[in-house]
Amino acid sequence: MKLLIRNLARNTTEAELKALFEAHGVVQYCNLVLDKKSGGSKGFAFVEMPKTGQAKAAMQNINGTEVDGMLVRVKKAGPETNAKSDDSD
Secondary structure (H helix, E strand, O other): OEEEEEOOOOOOOHHHHHHHHHOOOOOOEEEEEEOOOOOOEEEEEEEEOOOHHHHHHHHHHHOOOEEOOEEOEEEEOOHHHHHOOOOOO
């Protein structure tokens, strides 16, 4: 299940984010979205967890919690989040 994580602190690293989700199960990949010009975090990321039950547990347990001083939001990534990066229309 692909999850969208929003409202991340700009100093949160991909490694920290992956470790946060690994506490709830296997993380297939973690992608912190970076600004192309500055190289800094844009404040959101995607995490893929192959087991739906683990992904749902992570979503419930992490959503609304404080990470690096920010209350993060976690939800299932829908097709609209993929459409922005897909030019095959």
